[in-house]
Amino acid sequence: MRRLIFLLPLLLFVGVGVAFLLGFERDPRDIPSALIDKPAPDFTLPPLPGHKEGVSSAMLKGDVTLVNVFASWCIPCKAEHPVITRLSKELGVTVRGINYKDKTGDALDWLKRNGDPYASIGADLDGRVSIDWGVYGVPETYLIDRQGRIRFKQVGPLTPQVVDEQILPMVKHLRAAS
Amino acid sequence: MIPELGHYALVLALFVALVQSGVPLAGAATGNAAWMGVARPAAVAQMLLVLVAYGALTWAHVVSDFSVMNVVQNSHSAKPMLYKVSGVWGNHEGSMMLWIVMLTVFGAAVAVFGRNLPPTLKARVLAVQGLVGIGFLLFILTTSNPFIRVVPAPLDGNDLNPLLQDPGLAFHPPFLYAGYVGFSIAFSFAVAALIEGRVDPAWARWVRPWTLAAWSTLTAGIALGSWWAYYELGWGGWWYWDPVENASFMPWLAGTALLHSAIVVEKRDALKTWTILLAIITFSLSLMGTFLVRSGILTSVHAFAVDPARGVFILVLLGIATGGSLLLYSLRAPSLKAGGLFAPISREGSLVLNNLLLSTATATVFIGTLYPLFLDVLKLGKVSVGAPFFNATFVPVAIPMVIAMVVGPFLAWKRGDLPGALTRLWSAGVAVVVCVAIAAYITNGGGPLLALVGIALAAWAFFGSLAEFAERIRLFRVPLKDSWTRAAHLPRSAWGMTIAHACLGISILGMTGTSAWQTEVIQAMKPGETAQLAAYSVRFDSVAEVQGANFRAEEGVFTVTKDGALIATLKPQRRSYPVTRMTTTESAIHTTVFSDVYIALGDPTQNGTAWIVRLYHHPLVPWIWLGALGMMAGGLVSLSDRRFRVGAPERRRAAKPTLQPAE
Numbered sequence: 001m002r003r004l005i006f007l008l009p010l011l012l013f014v015g016v017g018v019a020f021l022l023g024f025e026r027d028p029r030d031i032p033s034a035l036i037d038k039p040a041p042d043f044t045l046p047p048l049p050g051h052k053e054g055v056s057s058a059m060l061k062g063d064v065t066l067v068n069v070f071a072s073w074c075i076p077c078k079a080e081h082p083v084i085t086r087l088s089k090e091l092g093v094t095v096r097g098i099n100y101k102d103k104t105g106d107a108l109d110w111l112k113r114n115g116d117p118y119a120s121i122g123a124d125l126d127g128r129v130s131i132d133w134g135v136y137g138v139p140e141t142y143l144i145d146r147q148g149r150i151r152f153k154q155v156g157p158l159t160p161q162v163v164d165e166q167i168l169p170m171v172k173h174l175r176a177a178s
Numbered sequence: 179m180i181p182e183l184g185h186y187a188l189v190l191a192l193f194v195a196l197v198q199s200g201v202p203l204a205g206a207a208t209g210n211a212a213w214m215g216v217a218r219p220a221a222v223a224q225m226l227l228v229l230v231a232y233g234a235l236t237w238a239h240v241v242s243d244f245s246v247m248n249v250v251q252n253s254h255s256a257k258p259m260l261y262k263v264s265g266v267w268g269n270h271e272g273s274m275m276l277w278i279v280m281l282t283v284f285g286a287a288v289a290v291f292g293r294n295l296p297p298t299l300k301a302r303v304l305a306v307q308g309l310v311g312i313g314f315l316l317f318i319l320t321t322s323n324p325f326i327r328v329v330p331a332p333l334d335g336n337d338l339n340p341l342l343q344d345p346g347l348a349f350h351p352p353f354l355y356a357g358y359v360g361f362s363i364a365f366s367f368a369v370a371a372l373i374e375g376r377v378d379p380a381w382a383r384w385v386r387p388w389t390l391a392a393w394s395t396l397t398a399g400i401a402l403g404s405w406w407a408y409y410e411l412g413w414g415g416w417w418y419w420d421p422v423e424n425a426s427f428m429p430w431l432a433g434t435a436l437l438h439s440a441i442v443v444e445k446r447d448a449l450k451t452w453t454i455l456l457a458i459i460t461f462s463l464s465l466m467g468t469f470l471v472r473s474g475i476l477t478s479v480h481a482f483a484v485d486p487a488r489g490v491f492i493l494v495l496l497g498i499a500t501g502g503s504l505l506l507y508s509l510r511a512p513s514l515k516a517g518g519l520f521a522p523i524s525r526e527g528s529l530v531l532n533n534l535l536l537s538t539a540t541a542t543v544f545i546g547t548l549y550p551l552f553l554d555v556l557k558l559g560k561v562s563v564g565a566p567f568f569n570a571t572f573v574p575v576a577i578p579m580v581i582a583m584v585v586g587p588f589l590a591w592k593r594g595d596l597p598g599a600l601t602r603l604w605s606a607g608v609a610v611v612v613c614v615a616i617a618a619y620i621t622n623g624g625g626p627l628l629a630l631v632g633i634a635l636a637a638w639a640f641f642g643s644l645a646e647f648a649e650r651i652r653l654f655r656v657p658l659k660d661s662w663t664r665a666a667h668l669p670r671s672a673w674g675m676t677i678a679h680a681c682l683g684i685s686i687l688g689m690t691g692t693s694a695w696q697t698e699v700i701q702a703m704k705p706g707e708t709a710q711l712a713a714y715s716v717r718f719d720s721v722a723e724v725q726g727a728n729f730r731a732e733e734g735v736f737t738v739t740k741d742g743a744l745i746a747t748l749k750p751q752r753r754s755y756p757v758t759r760m761t762t763t764e765s766a767i768h769t770t771v772f773s774d775v776y777i778a779l780g781d782p783t784q785n786g787t788a789w790i791v792r793l794y795h796h797p798l799v800p801w802i803w804l805g806a807l808g809m810m811a812g813g814l815v816s817l818s819d820r821r822f823r824v825g826a827p828e829r830r831r832a833a834k835p836t837l838q839p840a841e
Contacts, residue, residue, distance in 0.1 A: 009504050010501065014501065
């Protein structure tokens with residue numbers, strides 16, 4: 001019995017060690033989305049003034065599309081902006097923006113200063129549509145397949161690594177699929 | 179050429195470490211003195227080789243040798259020299275090099291200064307130290323080699339993360355690592371004692387100075403890190419219960435427990451198996467800290483150098499070191515002889531209580547830090563554990579700990595007199611009441627009740643510790659001159675304890691003051707506007723462009739006045755580093771000893787005429803770090819105690835004539 005007490009620290013440690021080992025398979029930044037593989041929510045957003053088109057669920061069908069939720073007040077959005085620009089301008093992926101809880105003037109200013117890589121931008125001024133999308137915070141990015149289903153979600157800024165290792169292969173695969 | 183020399187020295191160090199661990203262990207087992215003697219020169223050689231390797235890497239950084247990958251990724255030719263040198267450990271590979279430097283320096287110190295250790299114990303301690311060295315050298319050489327070349331060499335480097343280009347952070351890792359790694363000595367002693375199957379007061383006397391040294395540097399390291407976060411991150415906070423902060427805090431808590439339980443082993447020959455276990459746990463928590471930081475297994479604001487592949491290696495290391503030593507513990511500890519008995523109310527009893535509370539606190543932080551991981555692994559969902567959890571669980575453990583900390587030293591060994599101790603603390607009790615009354619008067623009874631509890635606790639720790647010291651020197655009961663003589667003759671360890679305990683009170687006062695009574699103003703300001711912050715008026719005068727060595731900055735000029743009198747002109751900056759494309763806030767702080775006025779310049783508003791400005795008034799905040807500095811000083815004073823001084827008891831014994839002369 002006394003020996004068991006001295007064995008206890010080892011047993012506890014083995015438990016912790018196993019948890020660590022299993023922990024490697026998980027990414028703490030990877031927040032699950034209930035919407036994966038489900039159709040994107042039904043919505044229509046008016047365009048940001050000065051832009052021809054807004055964004056609606058009908059527009060997401062047909063081509064593989066990236067939907068990027070951004071705001072001018074969000075600092076990580078600024079950080080990911082070059083990555084979005086590269087995706088759109090250099091890699092030929094259609095990126096549509098949802099401008100989240102922003103002031104129109106601020107958003108237009110921001111786009112003027114940082115460049116506008118979006119095919120179209122929907123203004124979600126009160127954040128109502130973003131609730132349907134399950135937005136945790138900005139920025140967030142969704143990959144939509146040709147049938148308009150959400151296939152991938154990134155919470156937080158896109159990094160070149162995520163683009164190269166996850167988004168681009170998936171875009172290629174989804175384009176080839178149908 | 180020089181990087182190759184460094185690489186070569188590192189490989190050689192690995193082989194020396196193999197010899198350092200294998201030969202002395204075999205020697206100690208067979209009683210071969212020559213084999214045991216190998217440990218000492220091997221430990222010194224290993225240190226010299228590692229220093230050569232570290233020097234080579236530093237050289238590559240200093241001369242900006244961009245044919246070395248590590249320099250390309252973390253340096254830039256325009257970077258100031260201070261950060262070229264500190265940038266060596268500002269990245270993953272270099273920080274692991276610093277780890278191993280500390281490890282071998284501590285190992286060589288035991289080899290050189292531990293002359294009076296019994297030969298088998300010394301051989302085994304150094305052998306275990308060598309084993310830890312093997313693990314980390316293999317880790318560096320196989321997964322994190324800093325000497326890898328890049329062909330063709332780029333013209334310039336990627337620069338160091340600008341957040342790290344700061345004097346506070348430049349010196350944070352060396353202190354932190356010295357603390358982490360210092361506990362490896364306690365670990366090696368514990369494992370060696372388990373192999374020997376013997377723990378006695380002499381063993382504790384050898385372990386304690388190393389633990390004290392490690393604890394003092396870790397205290398300084400944590401304080402520096404917290405201070406850096408306070409002024410650099412621009413949020414005005416000083417502790418975030420971030421996983422990486424917790425990773426350094428857990429070994430500190432466990433090390434504090436170890437420090438105190440080793441006293442019981444030394445003085446009373448009791449708590450032996452517990453102390454051994456604490457030594458193993460403390461170093462394991464240091465290893466785990468390294469693992470958590472390097473693996474990116476938990477999300478953290480500290481995600482500077484993260485790589486899961488390396489995490490697996492450190493996990494294996496952790497498994498071997500901790501799992502192996504705990505296995506040894508389960509086999510050997512039951513046969514260790516239990517020591518002296520004592521009543522629950524006694525000095526030993528109070529130290530046991532201290533250990534129980536500190537262990538509980540460690541476990542609390544451990545669970546809070548790893549709970550998200552455990553839950554995720556068991557597929558029970560994703561959560562994050564934040565400050566409210568820690569405040570709700572850690573504080574209730576810390577309060578009785580501080581109360582008991584003051585009473586414990588008044589109790590006698592074996593059997594103490596609690597009512598007697600409490601009556602001798604009446605002066606501290608009066609001081610507590612007075613301090614709380616003053617605090618309530620100054621703040622007009624404002625602030626939460628917990629704040630007054632914090633004040634009471636701080637006063638209790640401070641004045642209670644001084645009361646204990648006054649008791650020892652019989653202050654006011656014998657003539658002042660006699661008290662002075664008594665104080666001068668007190669052992670340094672008694673001085674150290676009083677200083678460290680009283681300074682904990684000072685830190686608590688700082689934590690309470692800033693948590694309860696800070697003022698925060700966040701608003702958009704145009705140049706010329708004035709904001710009101712606590713008793714101060716802050717006028718935003720202007721913004722100008724400033725050019726630094728490797729950054730551009732917008733510098734705001736703020737004039738702080740109080741009742742019309744000029745207090746300070748503060749110039750916070752918003753720096754942008756073109757190479758890494760990052761911006762950092764350099765807050766400007768005006769400190770009186772009693773409070774800080776803290777200004778951070780944020781982003782300009784979209785039309786560029788106004789800036790988001792964050793103004794904070796932090797009462798008493800400098801006391802947090804002053805107290806931590808004092809705790810470290812207490813540790814160092816205690817370290818200078820005569821009985822720890824190397825060889826002191828030995829020489830006295832040797833001075834005795836071995837033969838009795840005929841009379």
